[in-house]
Amino acid sequence: HPAAGPLSDPHRKHAIGMVSGGLNDAWIANYQDSVKYEADRHPNVEIRVMDYNFDMNLYVSQMDTLTAQKVDAIVTWPMIEASSAPPIERAEKAGIPVLTSDRVTAYKDVASRISGNFPANGAQNGMYLIWQLAKETGGEKIAANVVILGQPAGSTADTIRTGCFLR
Numbered sequence: 824h825p826a827a828g829p830l831s832d833p834h835r836k837h838a839i840g841m842v843s844g845g846l847n848d849a850w851i852a853n854y855q856d857s858v859k860y861e862a863d864r865h866p867n868v869e870i871r872v873m874d875y876n877f878d879m880n881l882y883v884s885q886m887d888t889l890t891a892q893k894v895d896a897i898v899t900w901p902m903i904e905a906s907s908a909p910p911i912e913r914a915e916k917a918g919i920p921v922l923t924s925d926r927v928t929a930y931k932d933v934a935s936r937i938s939g940n941f942p943a944n945g946a947q948n949g950m951y952l953i954w955q956l957a958k959e960t961g962g963e964k965i966a967a968n969v970v971i972l973g974q975p976a977g978s979t980a981d982t983i984r985t986g987c988f989l990r
Contacts, residue, residue: 827864840889840897846874886910904929945987
C-alpha cells in the first residue's frame with residue numbers, strides 16, 4: 824500500500840464511498856475500520872461510509888446516492904450478487920471505479936474484486952468437522968446433528984459456503 828501522506832494531487836480531496844452491510848456485526852465493523860485506517864493515512868482522502876444493514880433495496884439507494892455525488896471510487900461489500908449488479912454497473916458507467924470486497928457481484932465488468940474462496944471455506948469446515956468426529960469416535964462411526972448458523976437469508980456467499988459444507 825502507498826506510504827502515508829497525500830495521494831496524487833495533494834491539493835485535491837478524494838472522496839471514497841463505502842457501502843457495507845450490517846456495521847453492527849463485529850467482522851464487518853472491523854472491515855470498515857480497516858478501510859478507515861488506510862484512508863486516515865492520507866490527509867486528502869475522505870471516506871463516506873453507508874450501512875445498508877443487509878437490506879438490498881437500501882443498498883441500491885446508497886450506491887446510487889454515491890454515484891450521484893460523483894465520488895472518486897466506491898468500495899462495497901455486496902451481500903447478493905444479482906441485485907448488486909445494476910447499481911454497480913451504473914456507477915462504473917458514470918466513470919466511478921467500484922471495488923467489491925469479500926463478496927462478488929453479477930456485474931462482470933466491475934473495476935476490481937477482492938473475494939474469498941467461498942467453496943473452499945465451506946468444504947474446509949465440513950472436512951474439519953468430519954475429522955474431529957472421526958477423532959472422537961476412533962473412526963468407527965461418524966454421525967452428528969448439525970446446526971448451521973448463517974448470514975442473513977439470501978447471502979450469496981453463505982449459500983455457496985453452506986452448499987459446499989453439506990457436500
